[in-house]
Amino acid sequence: MNRIDQRFATLKAQGRTALIPYLTAGDPAPEYTVGFMHALVEAGADIIELGVPFSDPMADGPVIQKACERALKHGTRLTHLFAMVREFREQDTETPVVLMGYLNPIERMGYEAFADQAQAAGVDGVLTVDMPPEEADEFGPVLKARGLQSIFLVAPTTSDARAGTISAHGEGYLYYVSLKGVTGAATLNVDEIDAHLAPLRKLSDLPLCVGFGIRDGATAAAVGKVAEGVIVGSVLVGQIAACVDDPAAIAPRLKDILGEMRQALDA
Amino acid sequence: MGLPHPNPEFAPDAGGFFGRFGGRFVAETLMPLILELQEAYESAKQDPDFNAELDALRRDYIGRASPLYLAERLTERLGGARIYLKREDLMHTGAHKINNCIGQVLLARRMGKQRIIAETGAGMHGVATATVAARFGMECIIYMGSTDIDRQQPNVQRMKLLGAKVIPVTSGTGTLKDAMNDALRDWVTNVADTFYIIGTVAGPHPYPAMVRDFQSVIGREAREQVVEKEGRLPDSLLACIGGGSNAMGLFHPFLGDEDVRLIGVEAAGEGLDTGKHAASLQGGSPGVLHGNRTFLLQTAEGQITDAHSISAGLDYPGIGPEHAWLHESGRAEYVAVTDDEALDAFKTLCRLEGIIPALESAHAIAHAIKLAPTLPEDHVMVLNLSGRGDKDMATVTEHLADELAAGAPAADAPAQ
Numbered sequence: 014m015n016r017i018d019q020r021f022a023t024l025k026a027q028g029r030t031a032l033i034p035y036l037t038a039g040d041p042a043p044e045y046t047v048g049f050m051h052a053l054v055e056a057g058a059d060i061i062e063l064g065v066p067f068s069d070p071m072a073d074g075p076v077i078q079k080a081c082e083r084a085l086k087h088g089t090r091l092t093h094l095f096a097m098v099r100e101f102r103e104q105d106t107e108t109p110v111v112l113m114g115y116l117n118p119i120e121r122m123g124y125e126a127f128a129d130q131a132q133a134a135g136v137d138g139v140l141t142v143d144m145p146p147e148e149a150d151e152f153g154p155v156l157k158a159r160g161l162q163s164i165f166l167v168a169p170t171t172s173d174a175r176a177g178t179i180s181a182h183g184e185g186y187l188y189y190v191s192l193k194g195v196t197g198a199a200t201l202n203v204d205e206i207d208a209h210l211a212p213l214r215k216l217s218d219l220p221l222c223v224g225f226g227i228r229d230g231a232t233a234a235a236v237g238k239v240a241e242g243v244i245v246g247s248v249l250v251g252q253i254a255a256c257v258d259d260p261a262a263i264a265p266r267l268k269d270i271l272g273e274m275r276q277a278l279d280a
Numbered sequence: 281m282g283l284p285h286p287n288p289e290f291a292p293d294a295g296g297f298f299g300r301f302g303g304r305f306v307a308e309t310l311m312p313l314i315l316e317l318q319e320a321y322e323s324a325k326q327d328p329d330f331n332a333e334l335d336a337l338r339r340d341y342i343g344r345a346s347p348l349y350l351a352e353r354l355t356e357r358l359g360g361a362r363i364y365l366k367r368e369d370l371m372h373t374g375a376h377k378i379n380n381c382i383g384q385v386l387l388a389r390r391m392g393k394q395r396i397i398a399e400t401g402a403g404m405h406g407v408a409t410a411t412v413a414a415r416f417g418m419e420c421i422i423y424m425g426s427t428d429i430d431r432q433q434p435n436v437q438r439m440k441l442l443g444a445k446v447i448p449v450t451s452g453t454g455t456l457k458d459a460m461n462d463a464l465r466d467w468v469t470n471v472a473d474t475f476y477i478i479g480t481v482a483g484p485h486p487y488p489a490m491v492r493d494f495q496s497v498i499g500r501e502a503r504e505q506v507v508e509k510e511g512r513l514p515d516s517l518l519a520c521i522g523g524g525s526n527a528m529g530l531f532h533p534f535l536g537d538e539d540v541r542l543i544g545v546e547a548a549g550e551g552l553d554t555g556k557h558a559a560s561l562q563g564g565s566p567g568v569l570h571g572n573r574t575f576l577l578q579t580a581e582g583q584i585t586d587a588h589s590i591s592a593g594l595d596y597p598g599i600g601p602e603h604a605w606l607h608e609s610g611r612a613e614y615v616a617v618t619d620d621e622a623l624d625a626f627k628t629l630c631r632l633e634g635i636i637p638a639l640e641s642a643h644a645i646a647h648a649i650k651l652a653p654t655l656p657e658d659h660v661m662v663l664n665l666s667g668r669g670d671k672d673m674a675t676v677t678e679h680l681a682d683e684l685a686a687g688a689p690a691a692d693a694p695a696q
Contacts, residue, residue, distance in 0.1 A: 068584045068585075069452065069458075069569060069584050070461075071306075071307070071464045072307035072309060072310075072464075074465065078451050078452075082451075082452075085583060090581045115568075117568045117576075117578070117582040117584070118581055118582035119582070120567055120582065121567060121578065121580070121581060143305045143307055147295060147303075147304060148305055165308070167308060171312055190308065
């Protein structure tokens with residue numbers, strides 16, 4: 014069984030909500046990423062989403078765009094990400110890792126070369142932000158053949174018909190984008206999210222995880238009441254941005270923030 | 281080159297693909313929006329009232345049809361092909377960009393959207409968008425790279441005068457591609473009331489086909505006009521290419537006429553071998569950006585690189601997917617000319633025809649200067665003069681400072 018499915022099965026048995034942090038690989042520099050991943054797991058992460066830096070992250074807000082720029086300044090590339098995951102797996106063989114990014118760097122490497130190396134490194138899933146299921150006919154099977162799960166986004170504007178198509182293609186979990194807009198934007202309405210998730214539950218057996226807009230223990234706990242998982246990105250990446258000149262301070266801060274969310278979710 | 285011959289009737293397919301190029305490579309947040317747009321556009325296209333209003337605005341507001349002008353002194357000087365200029369520079373706002381904006385703003389109104397957003401590089405698309413937004417009483421937000429704002433001040437002032445808000449984009453390299461990223465971000469954040477007017481034949485389906493359709497008025501007119509003047513179809517068509525909207529507008533009605541040569545002119549900047557250029561087809565490789573698969577300027581790792589051209593309007597690291605397809609299938613030819621060649625052509629047209637062309641259009645003229653002398657006198661060439669050059673005075677003055685100071689611009693590049 015894929016590590017992602019395994020993890021959700023365990024959480025379900027325990028009656029707990031998945032906590033899924035996102036970091037852009039290579040931010041603020043490549044040598045820190047693996048340490049951050051371990052710190053996140055210590056603070057209670059269930060799955061790690063590792064961002065592949067891209068020059069033009071159109072679906073992300075300024076916080077993640079800046080993270081991409083910092084990572085790219087250090088020359089972070091896909092081969093480095095595979096090395097990071099391999100190193101992470103030397104100590105942690107259980108926590109699922111999902112690569113999240115844009116299609117162009119993957120196309121440039123080649124679908125098969127990418128999937129071979131991702132599998133060998135110990136990656137479990139791939140979320141290609143700018144590849145809706147309509148465009149996934151070629152890449153999806155390449156991933157599947159290597160046991161890599163394709164994670165897809167669902168938006169508040171997604172129709173029921175589309176949500177059906179997406180969940181038919183999707184594996185692992187559905188990433189529900191809780192706000193209309195880009196990552197890191199402001200407000201959050203839990204009732205509205207609940208209303209949107211209800212029809213999705215009828216269409217899909219996949220765990221529903223909500224991302225975009227989760228900032229602290231309180232927002233995590235609120236969303237955790239209506240979803241199987243919460244995804245937290247910009248608030249963590251914002252901490253890295255605040256500490257670029259003092260990288261030693263980053264891991265403790267990441268642990269504080271994620272730890273508070275873990276506590277709030279498990280309370 | 282082994283690909284099926286492009287048939288204008290069947291491109292793009294239902295998924296927005298021209299061969300392997302095009303498509304809808306967008307995040308799920310955008311997908312419902314472009315599906316809604318596609319449906320609205322398909323319905324508007326069939327609606328006689330929509331088309332009648334568009335035709336009336338083309339005639340009375342834009343000033344169409346644009347003339348097809350025989351450039352006699354240029355033709356005589358080059359001593360070869362007869363060169364006709366399609367005078368898009370004479371249209372309202374001074375370039376072809378308005379053809380697309382007027383169509384999209386009518387569609388926005390039909391969809392009940394009251395807020396218009398757009399990206400702009402040189403500012404010509406921004407000015408055209410601000411113009412139609414003012415005409416229809418809509419709010420208008422223009423995203424423009426901070427680098428471009430510095431070098432295109434007159435257009436920034438024009439947009440503001442027309443009531444648009446110009447938002448400087450500092451992310452990335454502060455140029456057109458970054459402005460497009462921010463416009464896309466605005467769109468997904470303001471879904472309910474906002475219409476995004478993309479300025480070129482790129483982006484997710486249906487934009488490449490829709491912008492082409494609105495620009496194809498150029499080619500349809502040129503076809504009638506050249507038949508009227510010459511009694512036959514032209515032998516070649518020539519147009520400059522950044523994203524490729526003026527070229528696609530001229531080419532499209534001729535795609536099925538296999539004897540008509542289609543030639544697109546990219547910006548070679550400081551030279552194709554210097555890395556400082558904007559020639560996506562000749563100096564790039566296939567990839568995915570801004571919602572479509574096409575040729576891009578990129579690194580070996582798939583990061584998008586900066587384009588360079590003296591002309592801000594050609595300064596984009598991608599190209600419309602239909603051009604990528606015409607390039608691979610061999611139906612159209614693509615060449616490139618450098619900044620210096622474009623500047624020489626700019627001077628030549630000023631002095632021989634009394635027309636100050638946009639630096640973008642000067643790229644097409646530069647290639648005509650190379651090509652025309654090699655062709656017979658009965659060869660009929662139609663060149664799209666996509667815009668006028670007033671906006672480029674600062675750039676040109678800077679590059680030609682010495683000549684202008686001497687009071688005698690060395691205009692007569694080609695020998696008598």
